[in-house]
Amino acid sequence: MSGPFPPPAQPITRRTALGLAAAAPLAAALACRREPPPPAGTVVPLAALPVGERVRLLHGEQPVELLREADGRVTARSLWCTHVGCEVAWSEEQSAYLCPCHDGRFGADGAVLGGPPTRPLRTLAPILRDDHLILPFESG
Numbered sequence: 001m002s003g004p005f006p007p008p009a010q011p012i013t014r015r016t017a018l019g020l021a022a023a024a025p026l027a028a029a030l031a032c033r034r035e036p037p038p039p040a041g042t043v044v045p046l047a048a049l050p051v052g053e054r055v056r057l058l059h060g061e062q063p064v065e066l067l068r069e070a071d072g073r074v075t076a077r078s079l080w081c082t083h084v085g086c087e088v089a090w091s092e093e094q095s096a097y098l099c100p101c102h103d104g105r106f107g108a109d110g111a112v113l114g115g116p117p118t119r120p121l122r123t124l125a126p127i128l129r130d131d132h133l134i135l136p137f138e139s140g
């Protein structure tokens with residue numbers, strides 16, 4: 001005697017049913033997998049960062065320099081002097097960041113070279129997403 005539906009290709013055994021039950025949450029998790037939402041921050045297209053060129057921008061009120069390396073890494077450095085907070089500027093001739101307020105000097109890596117500052121220039125941690133970079137705003 002046959003019903004209105006054709007018989008299943010394979011009988012569903014207890015083992016098959018358990019396997020399907022175990023696979024269902026995984027399939028659901030994969031279907032729902034997304035990148036976490038990007039943090040709030042300054043968004044910069046990578047196309048705006050030519051390799052080897054120092055790009056200054058404002059991150060909130062903070063002047064920041066972005067430097068994209070040939071290997072794809074991007075260094076984000078605060079340009080606020082760690083002495084009293086004047087804005088430093090990169091000097092190609094002196095290979096140093098120079099502070100106009102009290103003659104503070106910082107090396108290419110942000111380390112103090114001279115003057116009153118005692119702490120290096122601060123670096124930020126940019127997040128690379130596809131074709132852009134995000135400088136997250138700090139909370140607190």
Ligand code: FES
Binds near residue numbers: 086099101103116117
């Ligand atoms: S604020 Fe830069 S050296 Fe004083």
